[in-house]
Amino acid sequence: MGTGKTSVALRFVKGQFFEHQEATIGAAFFTQILSLPEATVKFDIWDTAGQERYHSLAPMYYRGAGAAIVVYDIASMDTFVRAKKWVEELKRKASPNLVMALVANKCDLESRREVKNEDGEKFSDENGMFFMETSAKTALNINELFLETAKRLTKVSPVQQSGMNLQNEGRKTFSCCFG
Numbered sequence: 289m290g291t292g293k294t295s296v297a298l299r300f301v302k303g304q305f306f307e308h309q310e311a312t313i314g315a316a317f318f319t320q321i322l323s324l325p326e327a328t329v330k331f332d333i334w335d336t337a338g339q340e341r342y343h344s345l346a347p348m349y350y351r352g353a354g355a356a357i358v359v360y361d362i363a364s365m366d367t368f369v370r371a372k373k374w375v376e377e378l379k380r381k382a383s384p385n386l387v388m389a390l391v392a393n394k395c396d397l398e399s400r401r402e403v404k405n406e407d408g409e410k411f412s413d414e415n416g417m418f419f420m421e422t423s424a425k426t427a428l429n430i431n432e433l434f435l436e437t438a439k440r441l442t443k444v445s446p447v448q449q450s451g452m453n454l455q456n457e458g459r460k461t462f463s464c465c466f467g
């Protein structure tokens with residue numbers, strides 16, 4: 289909750305950032321197209337609500353997703369602990385081919401850092417994820433995050449990967465969820 293999932297998505301999709309971003313209710317949906325040399329990828333992004341009362345809705349969004357981006361706030365150890373629980377849930381319940389990213393957001397708040405990057409990197413290595421430090425506020429690594437996700441998605445078999453992958457006119461559509 290409050291780690292910056294909506295802010296990361298909004299920065300990627302619209303290039304916007306709001307200091308007083310409202311908490312997500314239920315889930316929000318965004319789309320964005322990214323062109324790689326090998327393919328054009330259309331992201332269907334489900335931004336899930338972080339508040340505990342919405343936890344039971346999350347499987348609706350990550351089942352059938354090609355990728356999951358799990359976001360914690362570097363200034364809050366609690367959010368890192370929760371992120372690790374989300375990863376465990378995804379490994380138990382989501383597709384075995386799921387592309388997973390662990391995102392250390394709010395890296396502009398260095399003076400308030402509670403979570404060392406080495407700990408995030410170690411956990412992501414141990415769990416077959418890739419790790420990215422981002423700031424939705426300054427836009428650091430936001431495009432890189434989705435670029436790397438797209439590259440990894442195009443490497444796995446699209447049909448196997450998302451189950452709802454559509455291919456038309458050379459465009460690949462993947463669904464992606466935030467936790």
Ligand SMILES: Nc1nc2c(ncn2[C@@H]2O[C@H](COP(=O)(O)OP(=O)(O)OP(=O)(O)O)[C@@H](O)[C@H]2O)c(=O)[nH]1
Nearest residue numbers: 290291292293294295307311312338394423424425
């Ligand atoms: N300094 C800083 N603040 C950020 C950053 N990303 C998000 N925020 C702020 O953190 C607060 C929460 O951001 P949201 O994007 O709503 O977080 P969320 O994870 O979608 O929250 P839920 O909807 O409750 O799950 C907002 O006030 C944002 O402005 C960042 O990279 N740096």
